[in-house]
Amino acid sequence: MDEYKMQPIGHLQSVFKTKNGTPRQSGLANQGRALLRINKNVLNNPGHALENLEEFSHVWLIWVFHKNGQDAVKAKVAPPRLSGKRVGLFSTRSPHRPNPIGLSLARVEKIVDDTLYLLGVDMIDGTPILDVKPYIPIYDNPSQAKYELSSFVEHDLQDVEKDEIDNTNSTNEVNDKTEDPTSQKENYDSEDEADNLNAISKSFTRDSIEKRLQESSFTPGWIGDPEDDLQVSFTHRSLTDLQTIQISESQLVKDKAELKSIIREVLKSDPRSIYRKNRCSDRLYYTTVDNVHVTAWFDSRHDLMEVLALRNTTENEVS
Ligand SMILES: C[S@@+](CC[C@H](N)C(=O)[O-])C[C@H]1O[C@@H](n2cnc3c(N)ncnc32)[C@H](O)[C@@H]1O
Known part of the structure; x- marks a missing residue:
């Protein structure tokens, strides 16, 4: 098996201390602050490596989900937005992947010597960072790009179209013979899998491929939009x-x-897990922001997150 050795360029200092309550995506919370000091063991002049990066508004961060635990990686996962329905792993941003690598876009606030100050992160304190790259809209925002059918897709489509004509002709010739319903599936271990693959390949017709290439970028409806955000309010006590409380x-x-x-920001995009949403009757939700422990509850009648209490964390509380 191929293996590639990597070394973090530094470890993030983040306002988010625990996985629970860290925004699900960097774009969902613009105020989550973090800083990255480039490790001198990786580059002997870290400050030089950050030169000119201040000319960019945003950076991509490539990093390791180092607090993932031992959960097995599954080919289908249930994203929080889909209330239990499962989709293919690679159509999600699930942390549990064959290589536990995260990708986040963050705003550059300032750079001082060997340290990058960032806003809008979705990583916890101590996250190992593998790389930093500038965000370049003309490369990274594909909405303007024009695409044509590639020659190998064109070639495949011609084969499929030829097969369809041949099949129609041969079906016409033998339409009095009884068809064996299992014959098309015999190469598959499971009929479900075969049905699934057939459905996918049927959806890629010449028309549908041409249409998808002409459209600007698109995503499935379940990704949701900020309109779905919850209201957040603070009680008098909080x-x-x-x-x-003391700011750290x-x-x-x-x-x-x-x-x-x-x-x-953390609460408005409903950070509760599916399990808590569906199974826990108490509706209380706890999280930590920097050195502050937050107690909130979810009011289902009004789709409202209400902050009930705030207190400083104790030394042992956050590792
Ligand atoms: C859904 S992932 C998305 C990460 C990244 N934007 C991506 O798309 O690859 C974000 C979640 O990962 C979890 N997380 C953040 N830092 C982590 C770390 N160092 N190890 C494990 N999980 C982490 C937090 O619960 C956070 O809400």
Whole structure:
């Protein structure tokens, strides 16, 4: 088996301390702050490697899901937005993949010597970063691109079309013979799998391929949009708590107003797992932002997340 040796260029310091409550995508929370100091063991002059990156607004970060645990990687997964329905792993951003590599787009706030200051991350504190690349809309935003049918797809389609004509002719010749219903599936272990593959290949007709190449970028409906966001409100008690808690010295949270809006951002896209949504009657939800423990509850009558209490975390609480 091929193996490739990699070394993190640094470890992220992030305002998010636990997987639970970290935004599901970097684009869903613009205020999550982080900083990346490039490791001197990887490049002997880390500051030089970051030169000119300030000329770009955003960067791609390639990183390792280092806190994944031992869960087996499955070919089909149930994304939170699909309420239990399963789709193919590679059509999702699931953390559980054959190679546990994450990809996030973040805003560059500033660069000082060997350190990159970032906004809008979906990674927890301590995440190993493998690489940083500039975001370049003319390369990375495909909406303007024009595509033509490739020659090998054209070739395949001609074969399929020829087969269809041959099949129609031979069916006409033998239409009095009884058809064996299993004959087309005999190469497959499972009939379901065969049906699935047939359905997929049938959906790729010449018309449908040409249509998909002409359309600008598209995604399935289940990806959702920010219109589906929950409302978030703070109780009187949680606002009083906000007055008394201490902001950490990490400087990842500027002030209490910013802390409040990070909490709002985290909660509005409903961070509860499917399991908690469907099975847990208590509806309480806990998370941590920087050094602050958040208690909230989900009010299903109003699709509302209400923050009930805030307190500083204790030393042992977050690893
Ligand atoms: C759904 S993944 C998406 C990550 C990335 N944007 C991607 O598409 O590859 C984001 C989630 O991964 C989890 N996560 C973040 N950092 C992690 C880490 N270092 N190890 C394991 N899980 C992590 C958090 O629960 C976060 O909500």
